[in-house]
Amino acid sequence: MIKAKNIHKSFDTLEVLKGVDLHVAKGEIVSIVGPSGAGKTTLLQIIGTLDKPNSGEVHLNGIDFSKLSEKELAAFRNKHIGFIFQFHQLLPEFTALENVMIPALIARRDSKKVAKRAAELLEYLGLSERSEHKPSELSGGEKQRVAVARALINDPEVILADEPSGSLDTKNKEDLHKLLFDLRDKFGLTIVIVTHDKELAELSDRVIEMKDGKIIKKSEL
Numbered sequence: 353m354i355k356a357k358n359i360h361k362s363f364d365t366l367e368v369l370k371g372v373d374l375h376v377a378k379g380e381i382v383s384i385v386g387p388s389g390a391g392k393t394t395l396l397q398i399i400g401t402l403d404k405p406n407s408g409e410v411h412l413n414g415i416d417f418s419k420l421s422e423k424e425l426a427a428f429r430n431k432h433i434g435f436i437f438q439f440h441q442l443l444p445e446f447t448a449l450e451n452v453m454i455p456a457l458i459a460r461r462d463s464k465k466v467a468k469r470a471a472e473l474l475e476y477l478g479l480s481e482r483s484e485h486k487p488s489e490l491s492g493g494e495k496q497r498v499a500v501a502r503a504l505i506n507d508p509e510v511i512l513a514d515e516p517s518g519s520l521d522t523k524n525k526e527d528l529h530k531l532l533f534d535l536r537d538k539f540g541l542t543i544v545i546v547t548h549d550k551e552l553a554e555l556s557d558r559v560i561e562m563k564d565g566k567i568i569k570k571s572e573l
Contacts, residue, residue, distance in 0.1 A: 353378040353542050354399060354510065359408035361394055368394045369405070370565040378509075381536055381543045383553040386562035392546040393514055395562070399544065400512045401429045412510065430459050434503030438515035440495045442487040442502075448474060448494075449483040452501045459506060466505070473501040477531070493524030500531065504539065511535070513545045517552060529555060 354376040361369040369391045376382050384392045397403040399410060401417055410417045412432065420428060434455075442451045452470040457463065474483050477497045487495055496516065503511055513532070517525040529552050535541055545552065553559050561569040 353380075353413060354544070355409075355411045356395070356399060357409045359395065359398060359405045359410070361391075361398065361403070361405050368565055369398075372408075372562075372565070372567055374399075374560070374567070376542060376544055378542055379536065379540060380558065381533065381545070381556045382558045382560060383545045383547055383556040384560045384562060385547060385550075385553050386568075389564075390562040391565040392562050396512050396514055396544065396546050400433050400435060401425045427459075430455055431506055432509050434506070434508040434511045436496070436499055436503050436511060436513040436516045438518040440487070440499040440519075442495055442498060444487050447484050447486055448479060448490065448498045448501075451487070451498055452505055455502060456505045461506075470501065470505060473504055474498070477501055491524075492520055493527065496520060496524070496528060497531070500528075500535070504535070507539075509542060511541050511543045513543065513547075515547055515549075516545065517547070517549055525549070525552075 354374065356372060356374040359369050359372040372395055374395070384395065386392055394403065398405050415428065417425065449467065449470050452473060453466050456466040456469070471483060474480055477500060479494060479497055482490060482494055490498065517528045520528060532543060533555065536543055545556065547553055558570065560567055
């Protein structure tokens with residue numbers, strides 16, 4: 353599913369990733385852990401085509417990202433990868449339903465079908481009654497579930513989550529952790545999570561530990 357080989361990444365003179373190899377199988381939930389500055393988020397962004405390595409290769413389902421143009425990368429990312437961020441990144445001027453719809457509208461899908469699918473996802477996530485509310489009217493847990501629905505709207509194969517429960521209280525954190533595993537089972541997703549949350553990491557199929565730009569430990573299935 354996901355293969356990264358000998359990934360190097362520097363910002364000016366700072367070497368952030370120092371030859372990282374990573375393989376994630378279809379249907380796996382993998383957590384990447386390690387101290388701040390270890391290179392976790394940079395690796396996730398490279399896997400998600402949001403950034404490019406200085407050297408090395410990344411493949412998703414056999415597609416070599418280095419062979420794609422910027423336009424092709426954007427289209428590939430929109431169709432195949434869903435993102436969940438720590439602070440949800442919802443657009444404040446749009447309702448929950450509209451926020452969920454945005455990636456599908458960018459993909460130029462039929463707006464009526466998109467609205468129907470977005471409503472179905474919000475219902476699945478227990479947010480039907482909040483669909484017309486704007487982010488300022490939602491709780492932290494509700495915002496993050498809207499972000500999850502947005503990540504799912506284009507039926508991606510991969511979800512990349514960067515500290516998805518980092519801004520949530522204990523109850524919402526537990527709910528989100530359970531939700532991620534339910535989504536894997538319901539939609540057949542492959543999920544890669546960057547987290548400092550020990551409980552979430554321990555629930556994963558595998559844990560990959562990073563330090564100083566390198567993978568220093570991998571647990572096995």
